Amino acid sequence: xxKTVIERIIQSHTQDEVVPxxxxxxxxxxxxxxxxxxxxxxxxxxxxxxxxxxxDNGKTFFTFDLCxxxxxxxxxxxxxxxxxxxxxxxxxxxxxxxxxxxxxxxxEGLASAGKTVVGTDSHLNILGAxxxxxxxxxxxxxxxxxxTGKTWFEVPETLRVEISGTVSSGATAKDLTLYILxxxxxxxxxxxAVEFYGEAVKDxxxxxxxxxxxxxxxxxxxxxxxxxxxxxxxxADSVAIDVSDLTPQIAAPSSPENVFDVSEHKGTKIDSxxxxxxxxxxxxxxxxxxxxxxxxxxxxDVMLKVVPATRRVYQELLDQGILxxxxxxxxxxxxxxxxGCAEGHIGLTGMGEVQVSTGNRNFAGKQGxxxxxxxxxxVVAASCVAGRIITPEDL
Amino acid sequence: MAESSLSGRIWVLADKKGxxxxxxxxxxxxxxxxxxxxxxEKMGEYALGNLEGWKDFPxxxxxxxxxxxxxxxxxxxxxxxxxxxxxxxxxxxILSPSFGAIYFRNAVNSGFPVLRSPDIxxxxxxxxxxxxxxxxxxxxxxxxxxxxxxxxFRILPMxxxxxxxxxxxxxxxYGKT
Numbered sequence: 001x002x003k004t005v006i007e008r009i010i011q012s013h014t015q016d017e018v019v020p021x022x023x024x025x026x027x028x029x030x031x032x033x034x035x036x037x038x039x040x041x042x043x044x045x046x047x048x049x050x051x052x053x054x055x056d057n058g059k060t061f062f063t064f065d066l067c068x069x070x071x072x073x074x075x076x077x078x079x080x081x082x083x084x085x086x087x088x089x090x091x092x093x094x095x096x097x098x099x100x101x102x103x104x105x106x107x108e109g110l111a112s113a114g115k116t117v118v119g120t121d122s123h124l125n126i127l128g129a130x131x132x133x134x135x136x137x138x139x140x141x142x143x144x145x146x147x148t149g150k151t152w153f154e155v156p157e158t159l160r161v162e163i164s165g166t167v168s169s170g171a172t173a174k175d176l177t178l179y180i181l182x183x184x185x186x187x188x189x190x191x192x193a194v195e196f197y198g199e200a201v202k203d204x205x206x207x208x209x210x211x212x213x214x215x216x217x218x219x220x221x222x223x224x225x226x227x228x229x230x231x232x233x234x235x236a237d238s239v240a241i242d243v244s245d246l247t248p249q250i251a252a253p254s255s256p257e258n259v260f261d262v263s264e265h266k267g268t269k270i271d272s273x274x275x276x277x278x279x280x281x282x283x284x285x286x287x288x289x290x291x292x293x294x295x296x297x298x299x300x301d302v303m304l305k306v307v308p309a310t311r312r313v314y315q316e317l318l319d320q321g322i323l324x325x326x327x328x329x330x331x332x333x334x335x336x337x338x339x340g341c342a343e344g345h346i347g348l349t350g351m352g353e354v355q356v357s358t359g360n361r362n363f364a365g366k367q368g369x370x371x372x373x374x375x376x377x378x379v380v381a382a383s384c385v386a387g388r389i390i391t392p393e394d395l
Numbered sequence: 396m397a398e399s400s401l402s403g404r405i406w407v408l409a410d411k412k413g414x415x416x417x418x419x420x421x422x423x424x425x426x427x428x429x430x431x432x433x434x435x436e437k438m439g440e441y442a443l444g445n446l447e448g449w450k451d452f453p454x455x456x457x458x459x460x461x462x463x464x465x466x467x468x469x470x471x472x473x474x475x476x477x478x479x480x481x482x483x484x485x486x487x488x489i490l491s492p493s494f495g496a497i498y499f500r501n502a503v504n505s506g507f508p509v510l511r512s513p514d515i516x517x518x519x520x521x522x523x524x525x526x527x528x529x530x531x532x533x534x535x536x537x538x539x540x541x542x543x544x545x546x547x548f549r550i551l552p553m554x555x556x557x558x559x560x561x562x563x564x565x566x567x568x569y570g571k572t
Contacts, residue, residue: 023556040433040475048567074431122473122497138475138501144566152500152556186418186467191496220467222496255418342427342472361471365445366422 003234004158005225006193009133013116020157020236030110030117031145032061034101035068036342037120039078040139042085045146054089055149061110062086062093063101063119067344068337070096075344099310099336100278102126102134103210107312118145123278123360125216125223129209134223156193156222157236163198165244170393172288173208174280174358174376176200177215178249182259183241189221192236196226200243207282214279215360218256248391250356251374254364262379265389271370272303272355273384274347275331275377276339280358281309283316285377290325292381292392298330299387304380305346306331307339331384340367356383399558401508402531402542403461403487407519408449409526415519419446419464420471421498425480427472438476439483458485461530463519466491469498478502488532490550492516503557506565508534514548534558 002011002018016024033041045054054060062082070076079096086093094104102124105111113131117124120142127134137151145151161184167176180196194216201212209226216224248262275281275289286308298304306326308314314336317323326333332346340347341359349355349370358380362372373389382392410416423446425438432438443452462481468491469477478501481489488508492515502509510532518524524541532539537552553561563569 023554036427036430037473037475039431043433044567072431078431078433120473122471136473136497138473138478138497138504140475140504140566141500144504144570148570154554186470190467190493217471220470220495342430344427361420361422363420363422363471364447365426366420 003231004193005131005195005227006133006156006158006223007234009114009116010153010155012114018155020155023152023154025150026116026153028118028145028149028151029115030059030061030105031142031149032063032101032105032117032119033082033142034062034066034120035064035075035079035082036066037139037142038062038082041120041143041146042081044139044143048143049147054091054146057090059149060091060146062091063098063104064094064096065100065338066342068096068335071344097311097335099308099313100281100338102278103309106130107310118142118151123214123217126210126214126278128216128223128225129206129213131225156191158193158195158234159189160230160235160238161194161196162238162240163196163200164240164242166200167243167246170391171246171248172376172378173204173211175246175249176243177212178251178259178374179243179246180212180241181215181219181257184219184239185257186220188239189216189219192221194219194221194224195230196224197230201226205284207284210282211279215256218360248376248379250379250389251362253362253371253373256361256374262375262389262391265373266394268389269354270302270356270383270388271353272305272349273380274305274340274355274357274359275380276307276309276347277341277359278309278338279360280377281307281313281339283313283322285358286317286326287320287322289377289381290322292378293329293331293385294325296329296385298384302384302387304331304384305340306333307346308336310336356380356389399534399561400531401487402529403459404457405524405526405528405530406456406460406462407524407526408462408464409519411448413522415463415465415516417465418467418470421469421474421477422471424469424477425474430474430476432476435479435483438480442480442484453484456484456486459487461487462489463515463524464489464491465516466493467495469495471495473497475501475505478505478507482507490515490532503560504566506561506563508553508561510534510550512539512548512550518546518548
């Protein structure tokens with residue numbers, strides 16, 4: 001009998017018996033590709049299947065979010081390859097104006113509780129935030145999914161994480177997430193699904209849930225869920241984490257699990273800040289930054305780069321006056337998209353540049369040759385005012 | 396039918412202290428600056444291009460060579476190129492205590508026989524397995540040995556799905572059978 005959240009979702013999409021460790025063939029409700037991986041999918045598809053149709057063009061999507069609008073000729077070419085394929089097959093494109101694919105799928109209601117979604121985004125497991133199975137996959141998998149609507153999947157074990165205590169007012173969902181990542185590292189959750197329980201996570205908003213679930217990838221986990229009620233059995237293991245008196249956290253270069261209290265890195269000089277990404281690009285995240293920046297200025301020799309997650313978020317920022325606050329503080333605000341997690345959007349670092357970012361990865365060389373710290377929108381905003389790493393409280 | 400096996404010369408992806416490098420992510424294997432590339436033949440030259448100490452790997456590697464890497468190899472993004480760059484170089488297989496989940500399935504789907512070995516980290520860290528050694532691995536029984544040293548070790552046998560996809564030459568061919 002399937003017990004855990006992931007087992008129940010998989011069981012409702014397969015005829016095979018669902019047992020951890022067993023490989024099953026499962027049906028996919030949504031198959032997507034973006035501008036990274038998408039052209040490879042098109043190329044694979046046409047090589048393998050020629051002019052044959054996709055399995056179901058109503059369940060197949062392109063989401064462009066990385067190099068948006070294309071800022072190099074090769075991405076302009078690659079995106080057009082996807083557009084031509086999509087138009088030929090009647091596939092809907094969430095084009096370069098729409099923002100981060102995983103967020104758009106949630107906003108559009110395409111990713112919702114109990115569904116199965118795959119795409120060429122390794123943070124697609126973010127969809128666990130809405131009780132949906134989401135999994136990033138490579139272009140071979142996604143090509144196969146476009147054609148067949150199915151994928152093979154090894155049913156993962158589930159780790160239960162019990163969070164005790166409530167976080168203090170100065171700590172955000174990102175601080176909670178970084179602290180959990182510090183405790184779990186990349187071993188405890190590796191290749192497992194994770195279920196998070198406890199008051200501190202139950203109270204999280206959608207934006208906060210997205211922040212936590214997005215970084216299950218950095219925990220080397222398959223996906224994270226925040227269910228209302230736990231089963232009594234079915235878990236491979238359980239871990240208890242006490243978050244009482246949690247203070248703002250920061251991941252120092254060059255690993256997301258390299259987490260410290262911000263106070264331990266306080267005073268480190270920075271050149272730039274980045275607020276956005278699939279982890280912290282929601283209205284709530286940018287509103288938090290705006291509260292810190294209200295009536296203040298980004299320090300003269302610091303760049304604050306802000307990238308809203310989606311066009312809908314952008315609209316909310318406009319409506320609520322948040323864009324104006326950010327702009328008045330001196331922030332640079334771009335169109336919606338992924339931001340500098342890869343070459344293609346703003347948020348990259350030059351050699352010697354120190355950036356404090358709300359993103360999810362700070363691996364050496366990923367965003368460029370500079371050094372990246374990971375923190376909450378509040379800490380990034382405060383640090384950009386001070387020109388050095390600092391909490392809003394200490395500003 | 397004889398069991399599928401593979402032999403080759405080893406490259407141990409170790410740091411300067413001789414320890415296996417853990418958590419090598421896909422941006423160290425195949426940097427995002429090259430993600431626009433869709434031709435497999437053009438991917439090989441960028442393999443390990445952002446991994447300190449190993450940027451000359453494409454020049455050093457010969458077809459059939461085997462990589463030994465630290466745990467959680469291929470963490471990070473979903474890019475197939477991080478697998479295909481090794482396919483392009485003709486790398487025979489990669490042995491690791493564990494792989495990033497997406498990386499592992501990408502390799503399986505490409506028909507590239509990645510293998511998990513619980514023993515490999517200890518052998519490498521103790522200096523018993525070194526670059527230049529010859530290794531033979533058997534995919535289904537899980538037997539493996541360092542042939543020039545006569546040391547046996549274990550690998551996790553391939554799952555039926557992985558072996559079937561490998562034999563078919565990748566997921567697409569498998570799907571057509």
